[in-house]
Amino acid sequence: MLEVRDLHAAVDGKEILKGLTLSVKPGEVHAIMGPNGSGKSTLSNVLAGRDGYEITAGEVLFEGKPLADLATEDRARAGIFLAFQYPVEIPGVSNMEFLKASLEAVRAAQGKEPLDAVSLLRRAREACQQVNLDQQFLKRGVNEGFSGGEKKRNEIMQMMLLEPKLALLDETDSGLDIDALQVVAKGVNALRSPDRAIVLVTHYQRLLDYIVPDHVHVLAGGKIIKSGGKELALELEQKGYGWLTGEEESA
Amino acid sequence: MTPAEQLKGSVLALASQAHRDDGLTALRQRALKQLQLLPFPEKRHEAWKYTGLTALTSGQLETAAAPLNQSADFPALGDCVIVIGNGFVPEQLPALPDGLTVSALSDNEAGEVTPDTLFGWLNSASLNSGLLLKTERNRKVAGIVHVVFCNQSDAPCHASNRLQVELAEGSELTLIEHYLGSGPVLANALTRIQAGANSKLTHYRLQSESADSLHIGNLQIDQQRDSRVDSSQLMRGNVLRRNDVHVRMLESGATLAMRGVFIARDKSHIDNHVNVEHVAPHCHSDQVYKGIAGEKGRAVFNGRIHIHRYAKGSDASLSNNNMLLSNEAEIDSKPELEIYNDDVKCAHGTTMGKMDPAQLFYLRSRGIDESTATRMLGTGFVNETLLAMQDEPVRDWAISWLGEAL
Numbered sequence: 107m108l109e110v111r112d113l114h115a116a117v118d119g120k121e122i123l124k125g126l127t128l129s130v131k132p133g134e135v136h137a138i139m140g141p142n143g144s145g146k147s148t149l150s151n152v153l154a155g156r157d158g159y160e161i162t163a164g165e166v167l168f169e170g171k172p173l174a175d176l177a178t179e180d181r182a183r184a185g186i187f188l189a190f191q192y193p194v195e196i197p198g199v200s201n202m203e204f205l206k207a208s209l210e211a212v213r214a215a216q217g218k219e220p221l222d223a224v225s226l227l228r229r230a231r232e233a234c235q236q237v238n239l240d241q242q243f244l245k246r247g248v249n250e251g252f253s254g255g256e257k258k259r260n261e262i263m264q265m266m267l268l269e270p271k272l273a274l275l276d277e278t279d280s281g282l283d284i285d286a287l288q289v290v291a292k293g294v295n296a297l298r299s300p301d302r303a304i305v306l307v308t309h310y311q312r313l314l315d316y317i318v319p320d321h322v323h324v325l326a327g328g329k330i331i332k333s334g335g336k337e338l339a340l341e342l343e344q345k346g347y348g349w350l351t352g353e354e355e356s357a
Numbered sequence: 358m359t360p361a362e363q364l365k366g367s368v369l370a371l372a373s374q375a376h377r378d379d380g381l382t383a384l385r386q387r388a389l390k391q392l393q394l395l396p397f398p399e400k401r402h403e404a405w406k407y408t409g410l411t412a413l414t415s416g417q418l419e420t421a422a423a424p425l426n427q428s429a430d431f432p433a434l435g436d437c438v439i440v441i442g443n444g445f446v447p448e449q450l451p452a453l454p455d456g457l458t459v460s461a462l463s464d465n466e467a468g469e470v471t472p473d474t475l476f477g478w479l480n481s482a483s484l485n486s487g488l489l490l491k492t493e494r495n496r497k498v499a500g501i502v503h504v505v506f507c508n509q510s511d512a513p514c515h516a517s518n519r520l521q522v523e524l525a526e527g528s529e530l531t532l533i534e535h536y537l538g539s540g541p542v543l544a545n546a547l548t549r550i551q552a553g554a555n556s557k558l559t560h561y562r563l564q565s566e567s568a569d570s571l572h573i574g575n576l577q578i579d580q581q582r583d584s585r586v587d588s589s590q591l592m593r594g595n596v597l598r599r600n601d602v603h604v605r606m607l608e609s610g611a612t613l614a615m616r617g618v619f620i621a622r623d624k625s626h627i628d629n630h631v632n633v634e635h636v637a638p639h640c641h642s643d644q645v646y647k648g649i650a651g652e653k654g655r656a657v658f659n660g661r662i663h664i665h666r667y668a669k670g671s672d673a674s675l676s677n678n679n680m681l682l683s684n685e686a687e688i689d690s691k692p693e694l695e696i697y698n699d700d701v702k703c704a705h706g707t708t709m710g711k712m713d714p715a716q717l718f719y720l721r722s723r724g725i726d727e728s729t730a731t732r733m734l735g736t737g738f739v740n741e742t743l744l745a746m747q748d749e750p751v752r753d754w755a756i757s758w759l760g761e762a763l
Binding site: 157183203268 | 713714715718720722724725730733737738740744
């Protein structure tokens with residue numbers, strides 16, 4: 107589904123990713139772990155198509171097509187979803203209005219019928235319930251005045267409604283307390299399916315207690331330096347990133 | 358003769374032609390004398406630095422508007438509707454809700470008015486008729502009063518629109534003054550509101566004329582002791598739009614909440630000059646104005662707060678946030694504070710920016726195309742302010758009407 111081949115990417119002219127290779131198949135859950143500054147967020151932003159993140163060499167294919175040819179909104183319409191590390195606040199645009207515009211655009215591109223207002227509201231309410239968000243959040247401005255945990259749960263709620271083929275979760279677990287983490291994990295696990303792939307980008311092993319990955323990769327210095335099964339995460343937890351990077355680093 | 362001198366000549370001629378013997382003769386004569394003394398506004402005058410009046414050389418000041426047979430369509434926003442076409446107050450006025458009286462303005466009530474600009478004086482000097490609304494003491498006027506000023510003409514002309522509102526002690530009123538119409542007519546509007554002691558006014562000033570028309574307006578609000586005024590001023594750009602808003606908090610305990618949204622697209626021009634004076638102690642004013650300019654649109658905002666010497670305990674704030682949608686658009690914003698008392702709380706701020714790229718990216722990453730996302734963010738930017746408006750019909754109409762401009 108997702109093929110990243112020898113990807114080099116730069117931010118403001120500075121090379122951050124230096125030859126990253128990754129292959130994700132439908133049905134798989136991958137965890138990408140790494141210390142601060144290893145390039146985790148750059149990878150997420152490159153995949154989502156944020157301005158200023160430039161691919162300097164290598165390529166990224168999504169379902170066999172080069173991602174670089176697609177504008178940000180077209181990537182979303184093709185089925186890629188990025189749960190942001192720091193979701194922005196958009197005062198004045200209600201969450202519901204935002205969800206409606208987003209679902210309309212994505213469903214239309216995928217040849218699905220638009221949802222009528224009643225079904226949309228019902229689905230949004232159900233999704234809220236699944237991530238323990240009060241329905242009042244639908245009326246509020248997008249992420250406006252939400253706590254850190256509420257913002258992350260709002261991301262998962264959107265993911266549930268958009269039903270992406272590929273979900274990228276950028277440090278969705280950072281800064282969450284355990285209760286909120288469990289809620290997020292429950293939401294992600296509910297989405298696991300044979301034709302959907304999930305990539306978890308994380309700093310902490312803790313998330314993987316709740317979402318068990320098929321593959322774990324360690325990202326350091328802009329490259330994947332080690333890959334393995336779920337046991338690799340546990341080993342990292344015990345030994346710290348310094349074990350692989352050779353540097354002093356507290357994981 | 359310079360263009361300004363020529364225009365001044367037109368102003369005097371227009372005022373002289375309006376002379377006749379009726380209930381407004383004294384008002385016109387006094388205003389004509391003032392006009393003779395005042396210079397025509399030019400860019401070298403600070404208050405007109407960013408707003409040129411060359412648009413008026415196409416003849417708006419040559420001819421007075423003729424009576425209008427039929428008003429343009431307008432949305433049903435109020436419970437009691439009074440329509441004034443090209444400045445002519447109708448002889449038959451509609452049935453009014455309890456607690457409100459309405460009549461034609463006469464010298465007796467208009468005598469004290471001192472407009473803020475030359476155009477305000479021209480309004481008086483060339484006035485055909487004006488509308489006077491008065492509330493009864495300690496009464497709440499049930500329902501929303503919708504005063505529609507429709508100005509329409511195929512040829513350039515000038516129409517004086519005049520409204521005077523007197524709120525008696527302890528009374529309450531919700532009022533919409535609504536300007537609409539089309540064509541190269543100059544709506545010269547003068548609205549004077551006197552909020553009596555302990556009265557409460559909810560006021561909407563809607564300027565929805567079409568893009569080919571012109572509007573120069575002067576809104577004056579005087580507040581007595583403990584009066585509460587909530588005023589929303591919403592407008593889209595046209596050939597020329599200028600508003601001088603002047604609030605005087607004359608007695609203690611008055612509160613003022615003012616908000617405004619101005620959207621200048623294409624080649625339109627909007628200038629708002631707002632002046633809030635804290636004359637008496639312990640008054641509270643809070644102002645939020647939001648501006649958007651796109652294409653070659655041009656907007657000007659000048660917000661002045663003046664705390665007088667004896668106005669201790671004043672609490673005043675003013676914010677003006679602006680969004681530019683194109684590189685050729687321009688917004689000039691200038692906050693001014695003049696404070697002559699130490700025991701005050703005063704805050705003002707201006708922001709100027711383009712659309713936030715992080716917000717735009719967030720929406721696009723959810724499949725929303727760039728132009729829809731841009732419109733949503735523009736709407737969100739102004740809706741924050743519109744949602745503070747209390748009356749649902751006006752709020753809903755305003756959200757969709759301003760949304761159309763984004």
